[in-house]
Structure formats: C-alpha cells, structure tokens
Amino acid sequence: MTLFLEQVLNGLQFGTMLFLMAAGLTLVFGVMGLINLAHGSLYMVGAFAAAAAAAATGNFLLAIVAALAAAALAGAIVEIVVLRRLYRRDHLDQVLATFALILIFSEGVRWIFGSFPLYLDVPRALAGAVHVGPLSYPLYRLAIIVVGIAVAVGLWLLINRTRLGVQIRAGEADREMIAALGIDIARLYTVVFALGAALAGLAGALIGPIQSVQVGMGEPVLIMAFVVVVIGGIGSIRGALVGAILVGVTDTLGRFLLPIVLGGFMDQASAMSVGSALASMSIYILMAVILVWRPTGLMGAH
Amino acid sequence: MPKPILRINGLEKSFGALKATNGVTLDLYPGEIHALIGPNGAGKSTLIKQIVGEIRPDAGSIDFEGQPIDRLDAADRARIGLARTFQVSQIAPELSAVRNVMLAVEAREGRVFRFFRPVSRDLDLIAAAMAFLHDAGLGERAAIHAADLSHGERRQLEFAMALALKPKVFLMDEPMAGLSPDGSKRMTAFLSELRHTAPILLVEHDMEAVFALADRISVLVYGQVIATGTVADIRANPEVRTAYLGDEAA
Amino acid sequence: MSRETILNVAILAGLLAVALGAWASGEPFVVQLATRAAILGMAGVGLNLALGYGGLVSFGHAAFFGIGGYAAGILASAAQNYEPLMTWPVELPGTTSMPIIWLTAVIAAGLIALPIGALSLRTGGVHFIMITLAFAQMIYYFAISWPAYGGEDGLSIYVRNSLGTLDTMSPLTFFLIAFALLLLVLGLVLVATRSRFGLALAMARQNPLRLTSMGVRPFNVRLTAFVLSAMAVALAGALYADLNRFVSPTMLSWHLSGELIVFVILGGVGRPCGPLIGACIYVLLEQWLGGLTDYWQFPLGVILLLVVLFARGGVIGLVTGRNANA
Ligand SMILES: Nc1ncnc2c1ncn2[C@@H]1O[C@H](COP(=O)(O)OP(=O)(O)OP(=O)(O)O)[C@@H](O)[C@H]1O
Numbered sequence: 021m022t023l024f025l026e027q028v029l030n031g032l033q034f035g036t037m038l039f040l041m042a043a044g045l046t047l048v049f050g051v052m053g054l055i056n057l058a059h060g061s062l063y064m065v066g067a068f069a070a071a072a073a074a075a076a077t078g079n080f081l082l083a084i085v086a087a088l089a090a091a092a093l094a095g096a097i098v099e100i101v102v103l104r105r106l107y108r109r110d111h112l113d114q115v116l117a118t119f120a121l122i123l124i125f126s127e128g129v130r131w132i133f134g135s136f137p138l139y140l141d142v143p144r145a146l147a148g149a150v151h152v153g154p155l156s157y158p159l160y161r162l163a164i165i166v167v168g169i170a171v172a173v174g175l176w177l178l179i180n181r182t183r184l185g186v187q188i189r190a191g192e193a194d195r196e197m198i199a200a201l202g203i204d205i206a207r208l209y210t211v212v213f214a215l216g217a218a219l220a221g222l223a224g225a226l227i228g229p230i231q232s233v234q235v236g237m238g239e240p241v242l243i244m245a246f247v248v249v250v251i252g253g254i255g256s257i258r259g260a261l262v263g264a265i266l267v268g269v270t271d272t273l274g275r276f277l278l279p280i281v282l283g284g285f286m287d288q289a290s291a292m293s294v295g296s297a298l299a300s301m302s303i304y305i306l307m308a309v310i311l312v313w314r315p316t317g318l319m320g321a322h
Numbered sequence: 323m324p325k326p327i328l329r330i331n332g333l334e335k336s337f338g339a340l341k342a343t344n345g346v347t348l349d350l351y352p353g354e355i356h357a358l359i360g361p362n363g364a365g366k367s368t369l370i371k372q373i374v375g376e377i378r379p380d381a382g383s384i385d386f387e388g389q390p391i392d393r394l395d396a397a398d399r400a401r402i403g404l405a406r407t408f409q410v411s412q413i414a415p416e417l418s419a420v421r422n423v424m425l426a427v428e429a430r431e432g433r434v435f436r437f438f439r440p441v442s443r444d445l446d447l448i449a450a451a452m453a454f455l456h457d458a459g460l461g462e463r464a465a466i467h468a469a470d471l472s473h474g475e476r477r478q479l480e481f482a483m484a485l486a487l488k489p490k491v492f493l494m495d496e497p498m499a500g501l502s503p504d505g506s507k508r509m510t511a512f513l514s515e516l517r518h519t520a521p522i523l524l525v526e527h528d529m530e531a532v533f534a535l536a537d538r539i540s541v542l543v544y545g546q547v548i549a550t551g552t553v554a555d556i557r558a559n560p561e562v563r564t565a566y567l568g569d570e571a572a
Numbered sequence: 573m574s575r576e577t578i579l580n581v582a583i584l585a586g587l588l589a590v591a592l593g594a595w596a597s598g599e600p601f602v603v604q605l606a607t608r609a610a611i612l613g614m615a616g617v618g619l620n621l622a623l624g625y626g627g628l629v630s631f632g633h634a635a636f637f638g639i640g641g642y643a644a645g646i647l648a649s650a651a652q653n654y655e656p657l658m659t660w661p662v663e664l665p666g667t668t669s670m671p672i673i674w675l676t677a678v679i680a681a682g683l684i685a686l687p688i689g690a691l692s693l694r695t696g697g698v699h700f701i702m703i704t705l706a707f708a709q710m711i712y713y714f715a716i717s718w719p720a721y722g723g724e725d726g727l728s729i730y731v732r733n734s735l736g737t738l739d740t741m742s743p744l745t746f747f748l749i750a751f752a753l754l755l756l757v758l759g760l761v762l763v764a765t766r767s768r769f770g771l772a773l774a775m776a777r778q779n780p781l782r783l784t785s786m787g788v789r790p791f792n793v794r795l796t797a798f799v800l801s802a803m804a805v806a807l808a809g810a811l812y813a814d815l816n817r818f819v820s821p822t823m824l825s826w827h828l829s830g831e832l833i834v835f836v837i838l839g840g841v842g843r844p845c846g847p848l849i850g851a852c853i854y855v856l857l858e859q860w861l862g863g864l865t866d867y868w869q870f871p872l873g874v875i876l877l878l879v880v881l882f883a884r885g886g887v888i889g890l891v892t893g894r895n896a897n898a
Pocket residue numbers: 337340342360361362363364365366367368369409
C-alpha cells in the first residue's frame with residue numbers, strides 16, 4: 021500500500037513536469053496557432069544551462085535561474101529569427117521548420133557539451149526524505165510537485181488577473197481584436213513564446229537531479245506533452261493540467277500495476293515483459309479512448 | 323393538391339442566446355420555386371444548413387418525399403437528392419472547371435472509389451460533365467482552373483455541379499449575390515427553366531428576381547416565418563411591408 | 573512534355589545511371605547509397621499520397637515504415653532460425669521469399685493503418701499531426717519493450733531474403749529490385765491520383781464541404797488515402813530492412829517520420845517525383861555533410877530551415893518556377 025502511494029506521488033510528480041511542458045505548448049498554440057516541435061529542445065537547453073551553472077557555482081537556485089534565462093532567451097531568439105515568419109504558413113511548414121530547429125539545437129548542444137550525459141545533484145536543502153507514517157518519500161520530488169502547483173496557480177493569476185493575461189485571452193479569441201485593441205502583437209507573441217520556453221527550461225532543470233542531462237532528452241517528453249495537449253484540448257491551460265496529471269499517473273501506475281496484475285495469470289518473467297510493453301502503450305491507449313469520446317479533448321472548444 | 327416533396331416542421335436552432343431559427347415550418351411542392359426572403363442575419367443560411375445536414379437542429383423535423391431524414395448525415399442527404407448551392411461558391415480551386423463537374427458526376431453514379439483508370443481517358447465521364455457545363459453556360463471555360471474563373475463563372479460552375487447531381491430538390495443560397503445586373507437577368511432565365519427539372523427552395527435578396535421567379539414566398543425575420551403566400555399576397559401583406567420590404571415596396 | 577516531366581524522367585534515369593556507373597567502376601558503396609535513396613524515395617512517394625495529395629500531415633508514417641521492416645525481419649529470422657512464426661491457432665513457418673514478405677508487410681501496415689487513421693481522422697489540423705505522432709510512438713515503445721523480437725537491439729537478417737534465383741546479395745541486383753519496386757509504387761501513386769479517386773482526394777483536400785454536398789464523405793476518401801499511403805511506405809520499409817539486413821526500433825522513431833516529411837517538402841509537395849528528389853538530395857547531403865563534420869545535422873538543420881523559409885515549392889518548384897498548389 022505504501023508502495024502504491026509512493027507510485028501515485030511519482031505519477032503526480034511526473035504529471036507536474038508534463039504540465040510545465042504542455043502549458044507552454046498549448047499556450048503557444050492557442051495564441052499563435054503554431055505547432056512547435058522544438059519545445060523539447062528548450063527543455064534540453066534549460067537542463068544543460070542548469071547543469072553548467074550548477075557545476076560553475078554549486079548553487080542550485082542559480083542553476084534554476086540560469087535555466088529559466090537560457091530557455092527564455094533561446095525561445096525569444098528563435099521566435100524573432102524564425103518562427104514569426106511561420107505564423108501565417110500552414111502547419112506543414114511549421115512542422116518542418118521546427119523539426120529543423122531540433123536538429124540544430126541537438127547538434128549544437130552536442131557540439132558544446134559533448135555526447136556524455138551530465139548530472140545535477142539534488143540540492144542539499146532538499147535532500148533526504150519526508151516521513152509520513154510508514155511512507156517515506158524523497159523531499160526533492162515533493163518539491164517538484166509543489167513547484168508545479170505554484171506554476172499552475174501563477175499561470176492562472178497571470179492569465180486572469182493581469183494585463184498580459186487579458187492580451188493573451190484576446191489573442192486566443194481573435195487576432196484582429198488584439199490589433200484593434202492597439203496591442204503590439206509582435207511583442208506579445210515574443211513574450212508568450214519566451215514564457216512557454218522558460219516553463220520548458222524550468223522543467224528541464226528540475227528533472228536534472230532525477231535523470232541524466234543529455235542530448236535528445238527533450239523528445240520523449242515532447243511527445244508525451246503532445247499527448248497531454250491532445251487529451252486536455254488544444255489551447256486550454258486547464259486542460260493541460262488535467263491531461264498532465266492523468267497521463268503522469270496513468271503512465272507511472274501502469275508500469276507499476278500491470279506486471280503485478282498480469283503476474284496473477286502468467287509466470288513472473290512474461291508478466292514483467294508483457295506488463296512493461298503494455299504499460300508503455302497505456303497513455304496512448306488512454307488518448308485513443310478519450311479521442312473516441314471527445315475528439316477535441318477534455319476541455320477543447322466545441 | 324400534390325404532396326410536398328420537402329416539409330420542414332418547427333425547426334429550431336440557437337447559437338448561445340441567439341435563436342437563429344425559431345420554429346420554422348415550410349414546404350416545397352414539385353415544380354415550384356419557393357423563395358425565402360428576409361433581412362441579413364434572419365437565419366436563412368442557417369435554415370439551409372439544417373436542411374442539408376451541415377448543422378443539426380435543436381428541435382423540429384424534416385421530411386423528404388414523405389420520409390423523415392433527420393437521422394441522415396449531410397452526405398446521405400445529398401445522395402438521396404438534396405442539392406445545394408452555397409452563398410459563397412465552394413469549388414476545388416486547383417482543379418479545372420470540368421474536373422470539378424466530373425467529380426459531381428462520379429459522385430452521383432456512386433463510383434468514386436475507382437483507382438486505376440485515368441479520368442482523362444474516361445470519355446463518358448468527360449462528355450457527361452461537359453454537357454452540364456454547357457447547360458450552366460460555362461462550356462467554353464471547361465479547361466480553366468477554377469481559381470482563375472471570375473466570380474460569375476464560379477457561380478455557374480456551382481450550378482453545373484448541382485445539375486450533375488441530378489437532384490430531386492435544389493436548395494440555393496443567394497445565387498444572384500455579387501452578379502452584375504446582366505448576370506442576374508441571365509440567372510433568372512436559367513432558374514425559371516430549372517424549376518421543371520426539380521423544385522427550388524430559393525434564398526435570395528434580389529427582389530426583382532424573386533418576384534419574377536417565385537411561385538410562393540416565405541418571409542423570415544429573426545428566425546421566424548412571418549408570412550407565406552404568392553407574390554401578390556406578400557406584396558400586399560402589411561406586416562411584411564413594415565418588417566422587411568419597407569420603402570422598396572412602397 | 574512539361575519541364576516537370578522532363579525532370580522526373582531525368583531523376584529516374586540519373587539514379588539508374590549512378591548505380592550502374594558505380595557498379596561498373598567498382599564502387600559498391602555508391603550502389604548502396606543509390607539503393608538507399610531509391611527506398612527512402614519510395615517511402616516519401618507513399619507518404620506524399622496522404623500528405624501532398626490528401627493534405628494529411630501525418631507525423632507518424634515511421635510506424636508503417638517500421639512495420640514493413642519488422643515484417644521482413646520477423647519472417648526472415650523465423651525462417652533462418654528454423655522456428656515457426658507462430659504455433660497457435662495454426663502453425664505458420666517463417667519465410668525468406670521477398671514477395672511473401674512484401675505482401676505481409678503491406679497487408680500488416682494496411683490493417684494497422686486502418687484503426688490509426690480512423691481515430692486520427694476524427695480530428696484535423698494540429699490534432700492530426702500530434703495524434704499520428706503519438707500512435708507511431710506507441711508502436712515504437714511497444715517494439716522496444718516487447719522482448720520477443722529483439723527489443724531495443726532489433727533483429728538481424730543474416731542473409732538477404734530471396735527473390736527467385738536472383739543473387740540478392742549482389743548490391744546491383746538488390747538496387748535493381750528496389751528500383752523496379754520504386755517504379756511500380758510511383759506508377760501506382762500516379763495512376764491513383766489521376767483516377768476518379770484522385771479527383772475525390774483533391775476535393776477532400778481543397779474543399780471538403782463541397783465533397784460532402786456531393787454525397788461523398790471526406791472521411792472515407794481520406795482514410796483510403798491514409799491506408800494506401802501506409803502500405804506503400806511499408807513496402808519501402810521491408811526493402812530497407814533487407815538493405816541493411818537489420819531492423820530495429822529506430823525504423824519506427826519519430827525522427828524517421830520527420831525525415832519522410834522532409835523528403836516530400838524538399839522535393840515539392842504534391843508532385844509525383846518530388847519525394848524521390850528530396851530523398852536523393854537528403855542522402856547526398858547526409859553523405860557530404862557527414863564527411864565534413866561530425867556534427868553534420870547542424871548544417872542540415874540550417875539548410876532545411878532555409879528551404880522552408882525561402883524555397884517554397886521545393887526543388888521542383890524552383891526548377892519549374894511555380895508552386896504545385898498555386
Ligand atoms: N456558427 C454560428 N455561430 C454563432 N452564430 C451564428 C453561426 N452561424 C450563424 N450565426 C448567427 O445566426 C444568425 C443568422 O445567420 P444566417 O447566416 O443564417 O443569416 P442569413 O439570413 O443567411 O443572413 P445573410 O442574408 O446575411 O446571409 C446571424 O446573427 C449569425 O451571426
């Protein structure tokens with residue numbers, strides 16, 4: 021039972037990571053209508069920036085700041101140099117251009133940092149575990165969940181309580197309207213994109229102490245974030261939150277439970293292998309089911 | 323009195339708080355042109371879309387040839403004989419005019435999923451399509467890409483496609499829109515002949531054309547039919563005068 | 573003949589000439605490259621049916637490429653290890669016969685493309701892109717975690733599969749087999765796009781509302797194109813596995829889906845030979861840049877980016893001076 025609770029918490033932690041990724045994706049799509057495959061690269065940039073800053077200063081907070089800054093900067097540059105030429109193009113061009121960006125980012129990072137994975141240490145203040153009754157859970161992972169919740173609340177406040185939020189909502193509703201309101205669209209887009217990039221960078225930095233930091237780390241997360249966005253409904257931050265938790269928990273619990281359940285009626289070795297194969301497919305099956313039920317996602321328009 | 327071929331019963335459709343159609347009841351008899359007029363935003367296009375199945379009504383029913391068709395989707399309704407022309411011409415811009423019509427012919431024949439024979443060698447298909455293009459007055463322009471046709475020619479192409487479906491009913495959403503006075507006159511003559519092929523439910527703003535063509539007129543205002551009758555009835559109807567015709571009839 | 577037709581004939585003749593010339597001058601490696609270009613080109617031509625002609629931006633066609641590859645790998649390794657393919661409900665042996673492998677690959681991909689397409693086509697636009705990607709990824713992870721067929725390590729095919737009495741291990745013979753199948757696929761795609769179905773597919777892309785009003789469901793037309801396109805890509809995948817005598821989950825990876833799209837766009841969307849030209853250019857670039865630097869994907873990415881931003885209509889568009897879809 022404690023093992024199960026621990027897995028639920030792991031699922032939540034994974035879900036919050038996915039939320040940080042999916043929020044940026046869905047925001048960029050909602051406001052600019054852009055499909056950005058290179059979002060995973062920004063995650064990677066954040067992770068590498070954090071690893072480099074941590075190695076140089078030994079300070080985890082500085083590492084986080086570096087990750088946010090590097091990813092936001094990379095995002096802003098990419099938006100200004102490349103992506104703003106693509107808003108009016110069809111999705112095919114956007115896919116290809118952002119695919120090219122992935123090649124550039126991945127190879128560029130490999131060039132600078134080499135092919136060996138880097139490691140980030142868990143900051144001393146967050147080392148150790150929290151004990152509640154029989155359950156003990158790593159403090160750092162708990163901290164990630166808290167950060168995720170804080171970001172969700174922050175985004176909600178930003179969108180519902182600030183001028184920028186008004187502009188973002190206007191942009192989602194109608195592009196002509198923001199022009200009519202006298203908003204500088206180009207600047208708004210850059211800011212929104214950099215914001216999404218910073219969230220991805222934050223996710224990359226936070227995951228550093230849990231996984232290794234290496235080239236190509238962004239792609240699996242990117243694809244999962246796509247699943248989250250499809251499930252939640254494109255353009256909906258609330259949908260991204262719900263979808264991320266759903267996907268995170270399904271994936272984690274699937275890996276944990278399926279081999280056990282299958283072990284009930286086949287031998288241990290095949291239960292392990294069949295279970296893990298099915299578990300790796302579980303979130304996609306979840307997506308398929310939700311699609312049949314609601315083609316535009318849980319919180320999608322119409 | 324023959325039976326109506328198309329009967330619309332208490333159709334309702336709301337967009338949020340707006341009742342775009344609010345209990346519309348109408349019918350269409352074989353051989354007639356039934357014009358539907360009304361101010362902008364009265365719900366005319368919304369009504370047509372519900373008849374063809376593009377949008378689902380909230381309430382009400384539609385009978386075609388005595389059978390309810392409410393459960394059929396748009397493709398099914400097209401196949402049983404409801405042909406539609408759009409308020410804004412809907413064509414494949416990258417295909418030539420004749421190809422657009424050839425597709426309509428093959429769709430009506432139910433032979434779309436044929437993969438091997440090139441259509442350029444399918445002389446029967448081409449001849450059939452050309453005949454409809456000629457009927458619509460566009461025979462000369464068959465080889466032109468639809469994107470390069472003028473506005474009026476696109477309207478004609480729409481009609482060629484609708485004719486090619488050999489429908490039992492035409493549903494036309496403002497066929498005169500954007501035509502020159504001359505074009506409108508030709509379109510009027512064309513429609514006046516067409517009623518012998520199949521009856522027409524005609525949404526139109528051009529009053530001259532409506533009065534020249536219609537056997538019956540229904541007036542739609544704020545999603546409701548406020549009057550139905552012959553041209554003379556409608557001209558004389560005081561409610562219609564105030565609500566819609568205004569100074570035009572005065 | 574239009575300039576595009578001349579270009580098409582030239583590229584096919586050129587590919588054949590390169591392979592024959594390289595063989596004559598004793599450069600089997602170049603023959604191998606030409607074979608690779610032909611096979612990848614075939615996959616691109618297949619994808620183009622959905623993407624170019626149908627307007628369906630599938631980011632998951634690697635799934636079908638990989639399914640083709642695994643069909644070849646699984647059948648061949650069963651036969652080479654003298655193990656039955658399955659024992660239940662009927663015992664089926666493996667095979668090393670290329671035609672049977674091709675047929676299996678094509679049918680398997682078609683059967684899997686059907687539900688994937690049916691689900692993905694419930695939506696459109698960006699949804700479609702993300703969902704096709706996700707389903708391909710599902711198959712990718714399945715291949716990685718399912719141990720029976722090599723998991724992450726993949727499957728080796730010890731000896732290339734057989735076609736009649738031909739010596740398929742000879743690079744030139746294998747090239748000619750691939751080239752002949754490329755011509756076949758190209759011909760079939762060309763015929764299909766010019767058929768009645770091709771008209772409906774064009775309308776489904778350009779004006780689905782009109783297609784519906786003619787009594788034809790765009791969904792059915794699109795699904796058909798999606799499935800046919802998957803089948804063509806699977807045939808290429810089976811050959812690709814035979815070329816490398818190896819199949820692994822990389823054939824299913826999203827990276828490959830991206831590359832297939834790149835072939836189509838590099839050459840020119842909605843052009844029969846476009847993807848072949850794109851694949852040839854891609855293979856050349858890979859070879860050339862790979863010789864210049866270890867980090868060759870960086871300049872490749874820059875080139876792709878420039879093509880998207882500035883050379884719309886792809887290479888054929890540049891040569892013929894107009895967009896296919898203009
Ligand atoms: N999809 C929709 N969502 C919300 N409102 C809609 C939608 N379609 C139409 N409306 C509204 O419903 C009302 C009726 O529209 P409709 O297009 O049917 O009018 P119409 O009589 O055809 O007008 P016109 O003569 O200008 O073509 C209008 O107020 C319109 O804004």
